[in-house]
Amino acid sequence: MIPIRSKDCVGSGAKANVHKANETILVKVPNSSTIAEGNSPFSQEAKFYNRVLGEKERCPDIVECFIASPDFIFLSYCCNNTLAHRYFKYQEREIRPNGRPRKLLSVKEYEDPALIARWIQQLTSALAFMEKLGYTHNDLHPRNCLLDENLNLKLSDFDQATTIGQFLESLMEPWAIKLTSGPLRNTYGLTSARTEQFAAGTFLFTMVYGHEPYEDIHLEEDPIELRRRFRAFDFPELNRHEVFDEFISACWHNVYPNMALVAYDIKRKTKDIASPPRNKAIDHLKEKNACIALLQGGLLGPEQALSYQPYWQRYLHAVIGRFFYLWKCSFNLLGTLFCI
Structure with a gap:
């Protein structure tokens, strides 16, 4: 495990942990099971x-990344947590004996439509940018969207992102829908504007109605019935906001041919x-240099610290290491000769 115990852990998951490296930077590292995978x-x-x-040109609606490697990813810190965390505070839920929340009881408060409109604009803008690069996100959910100090939405968590045209394996109802005909019948199909806009429709529904589709009648506890309704296009009634409801329905019915048109229309x-x-300008070079300084200071252990030192210092370290290795071999050889 990468030794950063002294840093604040601000998030953990099955595949990675996220630590606050300083006031503006997060570092995301894989956990031990993920490191073992190729x-x-x-x-x-x-x-x-x-x-x-x-x-x-960067997309301002994707969380800023400063350095990315298979061992760590440095990201911009968004101080207002995830969108899921914000919505959770608006909900009343049953609490399990272990203190964890269970099924939804009610929505105590609804989000400001002005913020919802801004967030769906920013989300679809990020998805259109990904599409331009030939990618789909494949894991849209409020827990994978961060809020910065000015409550701008930043799309994050791209561990399920693939190039367009791969089998969708990371989502299920109510975030995806199985195909009912054709050669890919009974699968969620290939990643494309169809799969991304469907998830975007569910995302907007969750923001507008304060919960996931059919969560108010607890169909998340009956996945077979939830799947049956979605496959039959038996979606929840839409009656809260004319503009948002129309867009949700359009996404669920695969109206748009690409994500660029989704972003334009909304x-x-x-x-x-x-x-x-109100986007705050980030000095990318300054923050990248700060990340390098953190690495050189040993944030992720001595090996990473050495790899980010100047060339002469790494060369000197190698020479000294070689010297001590030869000295040790000579010492062992002399010891063997004297024993004889």
Whole structure:
């Protein structure tokens, strides 16, 4: 395990842990089980971030990445946690004996439509940018969207991201829908604008209604019935907001041929509703140098610290190491001769 116990852990999952490295930077590291895997989701996430870093123009709606490798990823810190965390505070749920939340009882408060409009604009903008790079996210969920200090949505967690046209294996109802006909019948199909817009529709439903589709009648506890309803296009009634409801329905019925048109249409329809974003400029070079300084200071252990030292220092370390190795061999040889 990478030794960063002294740093604050701000998130943990099955594949990786996230630590706060300083006031503006997070470091994401794979856990032990993921490190043992060859082509792991973590290394795929690093690959996607490096693809983004290779672009001249960045998307402000994707969390900023400073350095990405198969061993660690440095990201911009978003101080307002995840969107899922924000919505959880609006809900009343049963509590298990172990203190963990269970099924939904009620929604105590609904989000401001102006913020919802801004967030769905930012989400679809990020997805359209990914599509331009030839990728799909494949794991849209409020827990995978961060909120910065100005409550801008930043899409994150790209460990399930793939190039367009791969089998969708990371989502199920209500975030995806199985095909009912054709050669891919009874699968969720290939990753594409169809799968991404369906998930975007469920995402917007969750923001507008305060819970996932059919969670109010606890169908998450009956996945067979939930799957049956979705396959029959028996979706929840939409009656809270005309513009949002129309967009949700369009996404669920695969109206848009690509994510660029999804982003364009929702921006056009919500331009008079959305609160304007206030994006804070990030000095990418300054933050990248700060990440390198953290590595050189031993944040991720001595091996990573050495690999980010200047060339002369690494060369000197190698020479000294070789000297001590030869000295040890000579000492052992002399000891053997004297014993004889």
